[in-house]
Amino acid sequence: MPMAADEIAEMIRAAIPDATVEITDLAGDGDHYAARVVSPSFAGMPRVKQHQQVYAALGGRMGGVLHALQLTTAAS
Template sequence: MAMQAAEIETLIRESFPGAVVEIRDLAGDGNHYAATVVAEEFRGLSRVKQHQMVYAALKGRMDGSHGELHALALTTRVPG
């Protein structure tokens, strides 16, 4: 079952309440998205750690065993 952009955004906002979140469906199939997340929580962290935090917010839905979200092109940064 494919995920909706709103569901991805909700999951990210639960972990990063003050974040600016933008989700784009890249292929129109509900399986290939791009996300930009701008959050203060990322300050001082490596890009890898920032991405790990966003993936954790998705609660396993990128996991191949669930199959809900096939691909997420992720951009993260701190405000400013």
């Protein structure tokens, strides 16, 4: 069962409360999304660590329930 865009955003915001999250359904199928996550807590953090934090927020759903996520992160 695909994930809804708002469910993805809620999971990210729950784990990174100060984040601004924008989710775009890339294919209209509920399986391929783009996410832009901006959080002051990312300041000074390498990009790979920022992405790991977002993936951790999704609780292991990547590759299963959520097939693809094009991820962009920024500190501000």
